[in-house]
Amino acid sequence: DAGITQSPRHKVTETGTPVTLRCHQTENHRYMYWYRQDPGHGLRLIHYSYGVKDTDKGEVSDGYSVSRSKTEDFLLTLESATSSQTSVYFCAISETSGPDTQYFGPGTRLTVL
Amino acid sequence: KQEVTQIPAALSVPEGENLVLNCSFTDSAIYNLQWFRQDPGKGLTSLLLIQSSQREQTSGRLNASLDKSSGRSTLYIAASQPGDSATYLCAAISGGYQKVTFGTGTKLQVIP
Numbered sequence: 317d318a319g320i321t322q323s324p325r326h327k328v329t330e331t332g333t334p335v336t337l338r339c340h341q342t343e344n345h346r347y348m349y350w351y352r353q354d355p356g357h358g359l360r361l362i363h364y365s366y367g368v369k370d371t372d373k374g375e376v377s378d379g380y381s382v383s384r385s386k387t388e389d390f391l392l393t394l395e396s397a398t399s400s401q402t403s404v405y406f407c408a409i410s411e412t413s414g415p416d417t418q419y420f421g422p423g424t425r426l427t428v429l
Numbered sequence: 430k431q432e433v434t435q436i437p438a439a440l441s442v443p444e445g446e447n448l449v450l451n452c453s454f455t456d457s458a459i460y461n462l463q464w465f466r467q468d469p470g471k472g473l474t475s476l477l478l479i480q481s482s483q484r485e486q487t488s489g490r491l492n493a494s495l496d497k498s499s500g501r502s503t504l505y506i507a508a509s510q511p512g513d514s515a516t517y518l519c520a521a522i523s524g525g526y527q528k529v530t531f532g533t534g535t536k537l538q539v540i541p
Contacts, residue, residue: 320472358433358518358531359473406472417463418529420472 319343320421322407328427335394337424339407341387347410348390349374349418350382352403359406365390366413397428431456433521435532442509443540450504450535452519457497464493464504465518467534473518477504509539 319342361374407421465473
């Protein structure tokens with residue numbers, strides 16, 4: 317399995333609080349991605365990174381920000397969590413931008429009350 | 430906008446049966462089509478990736494085909510086993526991975 321970890325794995329928080337999710341990889345892959353998975357919607361891309369300090373928006377980026385200060389770490393921040401951000405969040409990595417295989421982390425289940 | 434549909438949403442079959450999972454997409458201008466497996470509470474595991482110039486890919490008991498002109502891909506699982514029980518997702522990739530559209534998946538249960 318590709319070396320991808322996500323922390324925390326589960327989190328419950330209240331509306332309006334800031335939340336940061338961490339993705340850590342040991343594969344030295346250039347590209348990193350944050351997705352959210354919701355019933356009836358499949359996985360949707362939130363943000364992605366194509367290098368240290370290089371990030372861009374995905375399909376559902378509103379309410380989220382990201383940072384990548386090191387190759388191995390990609391952080392997803394919810395500045396002020398809302399109930400609509402209750403979801404399962406997956407991090408993925410790839411060596412190239414495609415065509416190539418993406419490797420996924422185990423996911424973080426976030427509940428916003 | 431690309432839309433990816435997987436039908437049925439759930440499927441239950443007896444062990445040993447051959448089965449086909451379907452994936453359809455609306456925009457045929459894709460770079461590749463990828464099939465993933467997702468186990469409960471886990472991330473996605475890539476099964477097969479078919480590049481746009483290819484018609485099919487095989488790995489063990491799995492065979493995936495791609496017909497861009499009709500906007501369809503199928504995943505064929507031969508001699509199904511209880512360990513194949515999982516949700517199967519397809520993803521259409523148009524450009525880099527920033528342009529990937531996932532289907533909502535087919536939940537497969539293989540009954541011993």
